[in-house]
Amino acid sequence: MFSRSKNLFRAPTMTLMLGILSFLLVIGIVSSPEQTFQASLQGLSMWWHIVFPSLLPFLVLSEILVAYGWAHGIGVLLEPLMRKVFGLPGVSGWALTMGMTTGFPGGAHSTLQLVDQGDLTPREAERITWLSHFCNPMTIIIFIGIGLFDKPTAGYWLLGIHWVSGILAFLTYTSLSKLVRKKGTDQPLLDSGIQSPRLSLMRRVWIAIHKAHVRDGRSFGKLLGESVSHAVQTLMVIGGYIIIMAVIIHLVNYYIVPGVPIYYLAGIFELHLGAKAISSASDLTPAIQWSLLSALLGWSGLCAVIQSISPLMKTGIRRLPFTMIRLLHGAYAFGLTLLIWRPLNLYVLDVEPAFTYLPNDANQLSPFDNIWSRIPLILEWQGLVLISLLLFSLGVVLVTSRRSH
Template sequence: MFNVARVLTLSFLALAMFIYPQEVLSSAAEGLTLWWRFVLPALLPFFILSELLMTSGFVHFLGVLLESFMRPVFRLPGKAAFVVAMGYTSGFPMGAVLTARLRNDGEITREEGERLLAFTNNPSPGFMFGAVASGMLGKPSLGILLAGSVYLANLIVGFLFRFYRVTSVSQQSSSFPSFRRAWQEMKNAQNRDRRTFGQVLGDAIKQSTNTVLMVAGFMAFFAVILRLLNLWHITFLLASLSHHIIQIIPVSVFQALFNGIFEMTLGCQEAIQALFLLDQQVALLALLMGWGGLSVFAQVAGLISGTDLRFSSFLIARTLHAIIALGLSQVFLMIAKVPTSNQLVQISETPVFFWNTWHLSSLVFMGCLSILAVLALVRVRHS
């Protein structure tokens, strides 16, 4: 029955693409434009860098030093700290890529992989600061508030997931962290990989390019689906039905919400157009960025399909992340005392260039590595 429904759905989708060729072309082009401007510069360099760091044994080095920190806080091995740093730096779907890699290499268990997958997927800092705060809202200063809400909410989700599928057998590290042991682990990892640096670099570029091209395909495909849903007024009908149930929320807000559930970027754009009060705009933006969109869900599902990781944990985590990010955004607005009443925010047409995305991602990356280095030094000093 499921296979028949899938065939009928795909056949109907193919027919719709033949009926609306111009809309399919323009929506796919819009999705690829977003990929070219924001995703490619934010992801590809860090994909390559992460592959090189993993093959160099840096993950094993970091794992020894941060084992005694990651276990009590997140119930994860020290190697997971590298995934956290890269996931918070580069945005979707870096966390899923590296989690799947660690699981396939046998570095983490199934439950640890699902815990790690739950809180290492965020929008990129370039998207939050550049595309949303500066480009859509026209208020670059709100980038800190939005990013803080999203990042802190995800850390809270990670702490909550330490209670996810806890086994009776504790896997706490039995030895104290030391630079000597960490260095030896890194050397052992390097000795196990017999490839030359040229081979390692070539494989890293090849694999990273394939992954980022897969992301482009997902973005273009879901942009087409969302355009067709809007042409058939399906999202408008869902919004109207929701408005009849909760009449205090306008139809336009529900439509922005449903569009954001499918694709985050379009939902963020419509959220700003549908709402006039800044606190409401920030609330819906934080909710949508915490959720991520079904396009991201499909990317993550595709990346972990070669592992035994369950997708249900990721779905639960995204729901929690969206709700917590919304709440934190309102708390931060009150603390920052940003005016929110009777404030009409215009959308800026200022383009966001490659430098903005790369610069912000680099700053976040260096900040994450600095925090990890400080934590490692503190753990070694107190051992």
């Protein structure tokens, strides 16, 4: 009874808060229409010239591959890994595959489909959602690597760091939660997956691919047309998010925190806008620029977080753990990029610093002037310490959990 009344109280409160925020947003747009128009126009230009042409082919091909069962076959290949390393049913490997190949919220939608089919419990769905929240590889390789920096090879390195740091963040959080959680409070995992131990691995992969293709049942012509239609619809939604977030970022930067560099605010709200702002920032060293970019990919922005959480709200997914893992993902990505920055810059990026932070005359600035522009300088020498502590904590957690079992 108490829980029900609490939910009834929470719903009107949330409605009131969202209504107030929407009203304030309208007031901000009306009070500065020209600046708002320019912000939305910049978001539209970036979406049309970079995001749309870079992601459309990949989205079309990814849906074709899923229809032909390739994602399901990869999920079978990942079954031993999912059970032994992540403690999840083998069938959840398909959701992980979708998250790593199609990007958010592909992993969340695939997880919801598995829940609706009865293959996952809500607890398992929550955990696989924590793990499968990755950025679209083509966003990293094409949009960032080629579109923003004109360095295709750098996109592959960023993608590798993005995947590794996401897995480390999941293992860290789940290991810590096992240590602090009381025994007997966790629900047992379902023994789902493909139950054919007598068949070889490749035979099971082929069966999964064939069943998925038969279940889809579309001809190639129909599949191609629907894939293009769905891809354009998805990109239209992404474009709408980018334009709305561009306006919100402008209003927040103009009215609330006018002294904060735009790349901090853009990175908090939306991935594409944040990446564009970081790539054009002139007050960052290359090491911090690329490290912040990796951190942004790990955090993914409020826009992507909302897109991934919303489909699974009816399953009871918790917002706080998901957000904590995203922050940890960003911290690991930031630290890993700093750790490998020297070889990465030497053999891949070949970026020369074109500026310095401090002026020639140290008396020109007081210790409190332009504090936001000095944050990257602080992060540069503290980043290695941060990531070292995180990796050390991860090692201690893993060793302790093994001994406890």
